[in-house]
Amino acid sequence: MIQQLYPQVQHNFQFELNKDMHLxxxxxxxxxxxxxCQNVHGHTYFINITIAGDELDNSxxxxxxxxxxxxxxNRFDHTILNEHTDLFSTDNPNYFPTTEGVARAIWEVVQKELDTQANQPKCVQVFVxxxxxxxxxxxxxxxEGQE
Structure with missing residues (x-):
């Protein structure tokens, strides 16, 4: 079992879930x-995704x-992150696949999916x-005005 303490994010939602995974x-x-790190190399990333919201879905x-x-x-495991050109760039340092960039990219992928959900949960933190x-x-x- 994976057990880890994470930095806490403050929010006013009723529910918070955390999903751990390795890739x-x-x-x-x-x-x-x-x-x-200019050379191709690999990591076993440990990721925690925190999602919060007030409403549960139909299930x-x-x-x-x-x-x-x-x-x-399914998207990132056993891949070369630089090849995900929809999320990472070789020209813009804000979109290099650094740990910071990986955390941002995971947030973007998760939040894009959450935005399609009727109960409108929010990804409030990604730990990589x-x-x-x-x-x-x-x-x-x-x-401004957001929970």
């Missing part, structure tokens, strides 16, 4: 300051855990651990 993927950072779930795993794991000693937390900016 193995390769990447490279297309910038000279990346040092050895009594905020979001089905299996659907979140399928959405992310790249190594045993390094991780990134991505939280979307709150819009």
């Amino acid at each position: 193995a993927a390769a990447h490279y950072i297309p910038h000279e300051d990346a040092g050895k 009594g779930f905020l979001v089905n855990f299996a659907s979140i795993k399928k959405l992310i794991h 651990r790249e190594t045993p000693t390094s991780y990134v937390v991505f939280r979307p900016r709150r819009k």
Whole structure:
């Protein structure tokens, strides 16, 4: 069993769910300051996705855990992240597949799916651990008037 403590995100929603998963993927950072990371290399990423909302769907779930795993794991596991050109760029540093970029990309994929749900859950945090000693937390900016 995976047991980990995560940074907490403050929100006013009634429900919060967290989905943990591992995925193995390769990447490279297309910038000279990346040092050895300019070369293709891989990680076993540990990911936690936090979703919150006030309403459950017709099956009594905020979001089905299996659907979140399928959405992310099936898309990224055993791939080269740089090849996901709809999410990552070799020209724009804001879209390099760094740990920060991976966390943002996962949030974008998850939130795009959540936006199609009638109960309108929100992805409030994505935690990506790249190594045993390094991780990134991505939280979307709150819009004015948003919970």
